[in-house]
Amino acid sequence: MTFDRSIKIAPSILAADFANFGAECEAIEAQGADWVHVDVMDGHFVPNITFGPATCAAIRPHIKGVMDVHLMIAPVDPYIEAFAKAGADVITAHVEAGPHIHRTLQAIRGAGAKAGVALNPGTPASAVAEILDMVDLVCVMTVNPGFGGQKFIDMTAKIRELRAMIGDRPVHIEIDGGVDPKTAPLVAEAGADVLVAGSAVFKGGSVSDPAPYGENIRAIRAAAEGTYV
Numbered sequence: 001m002t003f004d005r006s007i008k009i010a011p012s013i014l015a016a017d018f019a020n021f022g023a024e025c026e027a028i029e030a031q032g033a034d035w036v037h038v039d040v041m042d043g044h045f046v047p048n049i050t051f052g053p054a055t056c057a058a059i060r061p062h063i064k065g066v067m068d069v070h071l072m073i074a075p076v077d078p079y080i081e082a083f084a085k086a087g088a089d090v091i092t093a094h095v096e097a098g099p100h101i102h103r104t105l106q107a108i109r110g111a112g113a114k115a116g117v118a119l120n121p122g123t124p125a126s127a128v129a130e131i132l133d134m135v136d137l138v139c140v141m142t143v144n145p146g147f148g149g150q151k152f153i154d155m156t157a158k159i160r161e162l163r164a165m166i167g168d169r170p171v172h173i174e175i176d177g178g179v180d181p182k183t184a185p186l187v188a189e190a191g192a193d194v195l196v197a198g199s200a201v202f203k204g205g206s207v208s209d210p211a212p213y214g215e216n217i218r219a220i221r222a223a224a225e226g227t228y229v
Ligand SMILES: O=C(CO)[C@H](O)[C@H](O)COP(=O)(O)O
Pocket: 012, 014, 015, 037, 039, 070, 143, 144, 145, 146, 147, 148, 149, 150, 176, 177, 178, 179, 196, 197, 198, 199, 200
């Protein structure tokens, strides 16, 4: 996985057919997805439950590119090895998920994955000031995590602040929640390069009719690239 700051669209399979993840991952990649975003929820850190490392391992062979695993779980540390073994390229933990984010990031890199840190809407950019040399990605939540299809919360000031703090470091800024062709330009202009989108990618399509996935991905990408600097 090489670093670049071009716009990358990362469909969240939270909005896919849960009975058909393998085919859904193949369909979104064939339709132009850059990364596949995998949302792991525990019913404790967030008020919803999805799936764990066994499901990630099962879908891994169906993803040619980057498997981007977003852990909305607490505690995180006991499960890092399992998600790395499941084939995650990026493992992102929430700064709010425990008292030892430094240790968590060390463990993620130690397990051979790229390390991400996520910030809930109520958490300031300054929460990651001391760990920017330990991460490959900062995920800015633009919804309160737990569910797809929520309304975008404007975090553009935080994205700008993070972009300035990151400077020349090879660190992605990922946006997660309510991204669509209307909101994508706002976050791209502020400095984000990885755009997670669930509802806005999967709407109107299916494994048997995947063309809308491609149209939706192209619409988000075009809107974002129009403003990205
Ligand atoms: O992490 C998430 C929710 O916690 C989802 O990835 C996110 O909400 C994407 O879904 P949508 O694009 O439908 O908002």
